[in-house]
Each structure stands twice: as C-alpha cells, then as structure tokens.
Amino acid sequence: xxxxxxxxxxxxxxxxxxxxxxxxxxxxxxxxxxxxxxxxxxxxxxxxxxxxxxxxxxxxxxxxxxxxxxxxxxxxxxxxxxxxxxxxxxxxxxxxxxxxxxxxxxxxxxxxxxxxxxxxxxxxxxxxxxxxxxxxxxxxxxxxxxxxxxxxxxxxxxxxxxxxxxxxxxxxxxxxxxxxxxxxxxxxxxxxxxxxxxxxxxxxxxxxxxxxxxxxxxxxxxxxxxxxxxxxxxxxxxxxxxxxxxxxxxxxxxxxxxxxxxxxxxxxxxxxxxxxxxxxxxxxxxxxxxxxxxxxxxxxxxxxxxxxxxxxxxxxxxxxxxxxxxxxxxxxxxxxxxxxxxxxxxxxxxxxxxxxxxxxxxxxxxxxxxxxxxx
Amino acid sequence: xxxxxxxxxxxxxxxxxxxxxxxxxxxxxxxxxxxxxxxxxxxxxxxxxxxxxxxxxxxxxxxxxxxxxxxxxxxxxxxxxxxxxxxxxx
Numbered sequence: 001x002x003x004x005x006x007x008x009x010x011x012x013x014x015x016x017x018x019x020x021x022x023x024x025x026x027x028x029x030x031x032x033x034x035x036x037x038x039x040x041x042x043x044x045x046x047x048x049x050x051x052x053x054x055x056x057x058x059x060x061x062x063x064x065x066x067x068x069x070x071x072x073x074x075x076x077x078x079x080x081x082x083x084x085x086x087x088x089x090x091x092x093x094x095x096x097x098x099x100x101x102x103x104x105x106x107x108x109x110x111x112x113x114x115x116x117x118x119x120x121x122x123x124x125x126x127x128x129x130x131x132x133x134x135x136x137x138x139x140x141x142x143x144x145x146x147x148x149x150x151x152x153x154x155x156x157x158x159x160x161x162x163x164x165x166x167x168x169x170x171x172x173x174x175x176x177x178x179x180x181x182x183x184x185x186x187x188x189x190x191x192x193x194x195x196x197x198x199x200x201x202x203x204x205x206x207x208x209x210x211x212x213x214x215x216x217x218x219x220x221x222x223x224x225x226x227x228x229x230x231x232x233x234x235x236x237x238x239x240x241x242x243x244x245x246x247x248x249x250x251x252x253x254x255x256x257x258x259x260x261x262x263x264x265x266x267x268x269x270x271x272x273x274x275x276x277x278x279x280x281x282x283x284x285x286x287x288x289x290x291x292x293x294x295x296x297x298x299x300x301x302x303x304x305x306x307x308x309x310x311x312x313x314x315x316x317x318x319x320x321x322x323x324x325x326x327x328x329x330x331x332x333x334x335x336x337x338x339x340x341x342x343x344x345x346x347x348x349x350x351x352x353x354x355x356x357x358x359x360x361x362x363x364x365x366x367x368x369x370x371x372x373x374x375x
Numbered sequence: 376x377x378x379x380x381x382x383x384x385x386x387x388x389x390x391x392x393x394x395x396x397x398x399x400x401x402x403x404x405x406x407x408x409x410x411x412x413x414x415x416x417x418x419x420x421x422x423x424x425x426x427x428x429x430x431x432x433x434x435x436x437x438x439x440x441x442x443x444x445x446x447x448x449x450x451x452x453x454x455x456x457x458x459x460x461x462x463x464x465x
Contacts, residue, residue, distance in 0.1 A: 118459050119428070119464050122427070122463065145426050147428065148426045148427060151407065199423070252431055252433055253431075351450065351454075352377055
C-alpha cells in the first residue's frame with residue numbers, strides 16, 4: 001500500500017486500526033460522517049480509509065463553506081460589484097467559484113474590481129485608505145470566520161468608516177447536520193465533529209445529536225492519528241451502546257467554546273429565517289444576517305440584491321456529494337469535465353472540497369476504497 | 376481561509392491591547408488577539424490564527440503538530456501563507 005510509508009505515525013495508526021477492527025460486530029456496516037472539509041483533506045491525503053476495516057465507511061459532510069454557497073449568491077455578489085464605485089473583496093477561495101455567468105476573475109475581465117484579501121481587516125483597511133470607494137467584504141465561512149467578520153464590523157462602527165459594508169454569507173453548521181440527520185437518503189452511525197468550528201461554538205451544540213438521535217459525536221483534531229483515534233472512540237461508544245459527545249481535540253477546543261467570539265457574533269448578527277445551501281436546499285435558521293442596528297454596514301440593505309435562484313449545471317452532482325450520498329468519483333463529470341483547473345462544481349474549487357481533495361490525493365487508492373464502499 | 380495557522384506572540388502593541396506582533400513561520404505580522412481578551416496570550420505563547428484573528432491559545436507541541444499538518448497539505452497552505460504575508464492588518 002502506497003500510503004503506509006508516507007506518514008510517520010504509520011505504526012501507531014496500524015495499532016489503532018487493529019483496535020477499531022476488533023470492535024466491529026460481524027455483519028454490521030458502519031457509516032461515520034466527517035463534517036469538516038479539513039478532515040476530508042487529511043483522510044484523502046493520508047489514505048486513512050486504507051487503515052479501516054471494510055465494514056467502516058467514511059462519508060464526507062457539508063463542512064466546506066465555499067462548497068455550500070449556491071450559485072445565485074455568486075451572481076448577487078457580482079451584481080453588487082457592478083454598482084458604481086464598488087470595490088468588492090473576498091477570500092482567495094471564492095475567486096474561482098463559478099456563478100451562472102462566470103467567476104470573479106471573469107467578472108473582473110468585464111470591468112468589476114473584486115480583490116482577494118486574507119482577512120476582513122484587510123478589507124476594512126482598503127476602505128479606510130479609499131474613502132471615495134464603496135468597499136464591500138463578501139463574508140463567507142462557518143463559525144471559524146464569523147467572529148472575524150463580527151469583530152471587523154464592530155471596528156468599522158467604532159471608527160465610523162462609512163464606506164465599508166459586509167455582504168453576509170456566514171453559515172452555521174448545526175442546522176446542516178440536523179438536515180442530514182432528518183434526510184431519508186442516508187443512515188449514519190456517528191459523527192466526527194469539526195475541530196476549528198468547535199473552538200468557537202464549543203461541544204454543547206452537538207448534544208442534541210447524541211440525545212435526540214442516539215448518535216455518538218467525537219470532536220476531532222486534524223492529524224491522521226486524531227481522526228483514527230476519534231473513529232476508535234466512536235466505535236467504543238457504539239460497542240457499549242452509548243451515544244455521547246466526546247472531545248478528542250481538547251488540547252485546542254474548550255467545552256464551552258470562545259465566549260468572546262460568540263458575544264461578538266451575537267452583537268452584530270442574527271439568524272436568517274432560512275438560507276439556501278447548495279445541494280441541501282433551504283435550511284431554516286442556518287445562516288447569519290447583519291442586525292438592523294448595523295444596517296449602515298450591511299450590503300444587503302445598502303444595495304438592491306437580485307436574490308435570484310440559479311439551478312446548478314445539470315451535469316454537476318455537488319449536491320449529492322455534499323449530502324454524502326455520492327462519493328466524489330461517482331459524479332458523472334468528476335476528473336473529466338470537472339477538474340481543479342476547470343471546476344464545474346464548488347466541491348472541486350475549494351481545497352477542502354471533497355472532490356478536490358480526492359482528485360489531488362485520493363485517486364491512487366480509489367479501487368480499494370470503491371471495493372470497501374460496496375462491502 | 377479555513378486553515379488555522381500557528382504563530383508565536385512576540386509582543387503586544389502598547390496602545391492597542393487587541394493587537395500583537397506574531398511570528399508566523401519566521402515572518403512577523405500583526406494579528407488581532409481581541410477574541411482572546413478573557414485570557415490574553417503573553418509573549419512566548421502560541422496561538423492559532425484564522426483570517427487575521429487569534430481564535431485559541433495552543434501549546435508549543437500543538438503548534439509544531441499543526442505546522443506539520445499544514446506543510447503536509449501543500450498548495451492550500453502555501454496559498455494561505457502567501458495571502459497572510461500580503462496582509463497588513465492594523
């Protein structure tokens with residue numbers, strides 16, 4: 001096996017693998033969802049599925065914020081960028097996400113000014129230095145980036161920077177997990193909980209999964225051994241017929257999260273009644289909008305947003321991949337019409353997208369994984 | 376943007392307690408530490424940085440492990456570091 005030599009803790013991984021295998025009930029098949037795109041990346045990069053018995057399948061979840069943004073929001077952003085005097089900013093990951101008429105680079109070729117920034121604070125600085133421009137930050141991400149947007153908006157308000165606004169697209173992970181649990185398409189046995197999101201929200205928000213759905217959750221770190229250790233902890237819970245929330249990543253994730261961050265988010269933003277997710281459709285209370293108190297900094301109130309729904313290209317099956325119903329290579333255009341160079345769907349754009357991660361790292365063990373998923 | 380990058384606190388800004396000079400892979404950058412105000416990091420301590428903000432304190436061993444992980448994922452980390460080095464927040 002090609003991957004075994006590649007990572008330094010292969011010995012420990014094999015030991016964990018043996019412990020995991022010993023807990024498998026004969027004839028039972030287990031499906032665990034890793035919610036976070038960072039975990040998907042580690043799994044493919046290190047070929048972790050090769051360390052698992054064939055009766056365990058890892059299902060990739062919706063935890064890649066770039067992947068779940070519907071095409072219509074890209075079109076809306078480009079519409080804002082076309083308004084007079086607007087300079088739009090966003091994270092680099094967003095630049096190549098296709099809207100219905102092309103991505104941000106294509107839009108810039110037609111005259112818009114959309115720039116990539118590392119931090120919302122960079123966007124605020126551009127606004128401060130260019131008072132004649134209307135600087136809009138296209139905010140995106142789960143709870144790892146939401147506090148940064150909130151803190152930046154608070155700073156803009158404190159400094160009275162009137163030419164800065166936020167086009168809010170922050171999504172929240174819990175309603176997406178609930179939508180997947182309520183979906184009849186997929187039966188899961190447990191969750192590998194996201195690491196960095198949990199540094200903000202803590203572990204308590206996952207308790208309903210264990211309590212109401214009877215599924216164990218283990219919040220996990222990003223190293224290969226973290227993930228194998230978390231799968232082991234999930235298997236121990238199942239073998240003991242327990243369903244609890246455990247924190248494997250306690251060296252970084254506090255049980256109660258980051259209170260300062262949660263307060264900042266709550267000060268500036270509120271839950272939207274609903275938000276459209278690519279592949280998952282409209283999910284109630286699943287995204288954040290800027291509160292009316294900060295309307296002067298809310299691009300959705302400053303500009304008229306078309307808000308059109310745009311259907312995904314017919315060939316693209318990102319929706320099924322995001323729900324965990326399809327594996328990346330089962331999509332009809334994977335690796336042929338859709339590659340990281342010419343992505344059709346969002347899952348191939350972001351490095352944390354399941355398709356891009358699999359395309360870049362996973363193809364070598366494809367046959368083995370395919371066999372495992374059929375078992 | 377989803378990657379948490381470890382950095383070591385060099386010094387806290389005198390006039391802005393929410394800003395710190397941080398060494399990230401040997402390069403010094405200003406990072407906002409306002410989200411850690413309940414337990415502010417001190418020089419020599421390590422933090423995990425997301426899009427210009429410190430989201431959590433970590434110990435040195437975790438910082439080394441996080442860096443190992445980031446280096447293993449290749450291009451996504453290179454892109455994130457390139458963006459961070461362009462960044463000039465204050």
